[in-house]
Amino acid sequence: xxxxxxxxxxxxxxxxxxxxxxxxxxxxxxxxxxxxxxxxxxxxxxxxxxxxxxxxxxxxxxxxxxxxxxxxxxxxxxxxxxxxxxxxxxxxxxxxxxxxxxxxxxxxxxxxxxxxxxxxxxxxxxxxxxxxxxxxxxxxxxxxxxxxxxxxxxxxxx
Numbered sequence: 325x326x327x328x329x330x331x332x333x334x335x336x337x338x339x340x341x342x343x344x345x346x347x348x349x350x351x352x353x354x355x356x357x358x359x360x361x362x363x364x365x366x367x368x369x370x371x372x373x374x375x376x377x378x379x380x381x382x383x384x385x386x387x388x389x390x391x392x393x394x395x396x397x398x399x400x401x402x403x404x405x406x407x408x409x410x411x412x413x414x415x416x417x418x419x420x421x422x423x424x425x426x427x428x429x430x431x432x433x434x435x436x437x438x439x440x441x442x443x444x445x446x447x448x449x450x451x452x453x454x455x456x457x458x459x460x461x462x463x464x465x466x467x468x469x470x471x472x473x474x475x476x477x478x479x480x481x482x
Contacts, residue, residue: 325386327359328352329437331458332368332447332472345447346375348472352445353379359386361437362415364396365430366404368447368455370411377414389415392433393422434458438467447472 349360349372360376363369376387389412397408412418421436422429434454438444444462446469448455462469 325359326355326357326443327361327441328357328443328445329361329441329458329462329467330369330372330445331363331434331437331455332372333450333453333455334365334367336367336371336447340447342371342375345372345472346378348445349375349379352443353383353385357443358384359388361388361390361441363433363437364389364391364408364412365454366400370404370407372445373411373414377411380414386416387414389418390433390437391418391420392429393425394420395424430454431457435461438462438465441467443467444469445472446470 345368360372362373362376364373373387373389376385379385380387391412397405400408419436421433431454434457438458438461441462444458444467446455446459446462448459448471450456459469
């Protein structure tokens with residue numbers, strides 16, 4: 325198995341290219357990546373998972389939902405909560421790291437994914453936040469980072 329962790333921002337700009345995300349994920353599957361770790365956060369994570377659900381209809385891929393704490397979705401707006409619950413049902417495995425929210429659990433989730441991945445596929449255009457942390461962590465432990473669109477948006481400069 326070739327494993328890929330996903331990371332990106334919760335807030336995506338209106339110009340975010342969903343088709344580029346889908347194409348990027350299809351490209352990874354064509355390269356042999358068949359196991360994906362998804363952090364299940366709003367924004368990039370759930371959008372990537374929607375793309376993977378479509379890909380699962382055509383190709384054999386395995387998706388692990390990496391939930392930082394039980395009830396993560398309870399703080400989401402109701403429409404996002406419904407979307408989360410529907411999408412998690414498509415995942416092949418669900419790993420819940422903590423029974424309740426604990427300081428640092430989101431970063432523990434990010435490390436969990438990177439530590440098991442051969443590649444980190446990232447949408448990261450900010451120097452702070454969870455996605456930037458995850459990129460820096462992957463670089464530190466020697467996991468290849470590939471950016472959505474193939475653009476290195478400051479790797480090593482975070």
